[in-house]
Amino acid sequence: MKGISSVPVLWGRQINLLKGDAVGDLEEGLNIGESSSGSFALEVNEVMDMDLQPGPALPPASNILPGTGRKPAALASDEKSVGKITYYTNNHLGIGADGIVFRGDFLCDDDNKRPVAVKRIELAKQSYADREVALLLKLDDNPHVVRYFCTEKDGQFLYIAIERCAASLDKCFTKENPFDLRGLKPVMLLQQTMIGLKHLHYHNIVHRDVKPHNILLKDHSDSVTVKISDFGMSKQLADGRQSYSMRSGALGTMGWNAPEVLDESRKVNPTSAVDIFSAGCVFYYVLTGGKHPFGEPYRQAGNIVDGKYNLDGLQKDKHEDIVATDLIEQMLSMEPQRRPSAESVLKHPFFWSLKKQLQFFQDVSDRIVKETSDGPIIQQLESGGQEVVRNNWMEHITAVLRKG
Structure with a gap:
């Protein structure tokens, strides 16, 4: 379809008007759907000049396994x-x-x-x-x-x-010999990560240590699959429970954990939302080639507690980055209850194809035509209209669409 590759930046601004689950709800209503050498030194003592007599000759040693006629496989030193x-x-x-x-x-x-x-x-x-x-x-x-x-x-x-997997996610962003993703796009990588996280949360399991080192990459020679690993800190919630006590132990990894885990004064029992916060940090890390939304390592914990993130690594006038910013801001919310679930994250327009995004616009337009001027959808759209269109919306769409 002509023009699909040039969906205007206008969409990225408009998405800010449809926060939380509003987009998913509207979409649903429209039926749009991986020592040392351990070597040791052998100390040799000097042998005194002694007159040693040879003992009787021993028969040659056999390395045939008894009863098998086979030699054992050679073992490496380690x-x-x-x-x-x-x-x-x-x-x-x-x-x-x-x-x-x-x-x-x-x-x-x-x-x-x-x-x-x-x-x-x-x-x-x-x-x-x-x-x-x-x-x-x-x-x-x-x-x-x-x-x-x-x-x-x-x-x-x-x-x-x-x-066993080929590498962990952090190996993709090393300066020397970064891991080859074999064409796996960042959006697909993050989508697979969230599918794995959604599976955990479906089984009422909180990972509690989501970070690039625990997101592994399985190499299939012509493709790569993302896999979540290391459940040493994970917590199985009891049936009917949505949270766990801070007395349950481990904090996770500094710099990737949620504010409610770091700041005990908040007196909030953590939920699966801690994984969503960590995943939000991972999203920014992947989309910016290894940057962290809360700054340098020595500042991260303090910035997380204060809610001071910086998403400047995402371009403010690039369609894909605008949509990503909206999602990441929700995932990094200081209030756990305001973060989207893993399922809601997967429904966000960040994961939509350009064709689906354009279809959404068309369906929304058809719906709006049927609304009265004082209806809730019209009122919500109009409330941020000035911020989106900025006086003359024609000046802020792509040249292809202006000519259209």
């Missing part, structure tokens, strides 16, 4: 195996909320191994590990949450094998 899990102590993938994550393999059957990430957790923290596994099992049917495979245990640690 390779450790526990049950069906093998991991490599010199190959750290990261540090989770309650343990170190190593590169490893999961023995699916006698012949097949699956590459996995192995989280090693101290036995003293078994209750935390059991909780994380229970959550992973509950969430296993969603493509945007990492898969769980098995748990093994030895005398010191528990080992949890989960799906």
